[in-house]
Amino acid sequence: MYAAVILLVFMCLTATTHADHHHHPCHSPNMTGFMTVMNLKGEVRAIGAFTYDSTAKKLRFRSNDSTPINTSLHLDLLVFFEEGILYEIDSKNQSCEKKKLQCNLHPLDIPDDATFMSTMTFGNPSVEGEGIKLNLWTGSMADTKGKYTMSATMGCLPLSALYYTGSTTFFVSHVDIESEIKDPELLLVPSFCQGLPVEVTPEGTVNSFLSEFM
Numbered sequence: 001m002y003a004a005v006i007l008l009v010f011m012c013l014t015a016t017t018h019a020d021h022h023h024h025p026c027h028s029p030n031m032t033g034f035m036t037v038m039n040l041k042g043e044v045r046a047i048g049a050f051t052y053d054s055t056a057k058k059l060r061f062r063s064n065d066s067t068p069i070n071t072s073l074h075l076d077l078l079v080f081f082e083e084g085i086l087y088e089i090d091s092k093n094q095s096c097e098k099k100k101l102q103c104n105l106h107p108l109d110i111p112d113d114a115t116f117m118s119t120m121t122f123g124n125p126s127v128e129g130e131g132i133k134l135n136l137w138t139g140s141m142a143d144t145k146g147k148y149t150m151s152a153t154m155g156c157l158p159l160s161a162l163y164y165t166g167s168t169t170f171f172v173s174h175v176d177i178e179s180e181i182k183d184p185e186l187l188l189v190p191s192f193c194q195g196l197p198v199e200v201t202p203e204g205t206v207n208s209f210l211s212e213f214m
Contacts, residue, residue: 026156059077060077084101117149
């Protein structure tokens, strides 16, 4: 139900706002925080901590298996967007899969070709501390012929993203965001993953950070 409400909100915003060509996509700072991915059935696909290097374009996401909420995915992902490489890491068994990225879209940075929708205030803007101003952006997912809508603070901290394709729709939210990298070693390739060849991608498969949650 929660995800359905979120979808309805974004659909309403899309219907009542228009693009402003004076706005250009901003880019996120370095960040750490927590990410939740939920589908329209209300199922929490994954909850975990992320570390994002906005300069080197590197992202680590690790599921939090100790959360009391049941999740359907248990992931440890290391993504090098500049190099076009994604690692699926299994620290328990000291193993990895190394894949070639076919899509760089992810929920922690607004794409350069995103279209500005509107600036909205969530909460009560007339009471100090009770409102937050957000910019909304939208665009197309070329690999899946889908669409996305993203929200970010005026300082370009991404708070949420909605991705909808012909086969699936899911909502990504971020909380407890801090503009720093607390543990740089999380963005290094583990020793047991080094030297691996890139796996052959089956025809028709699109490897991306987002596809790991679909």
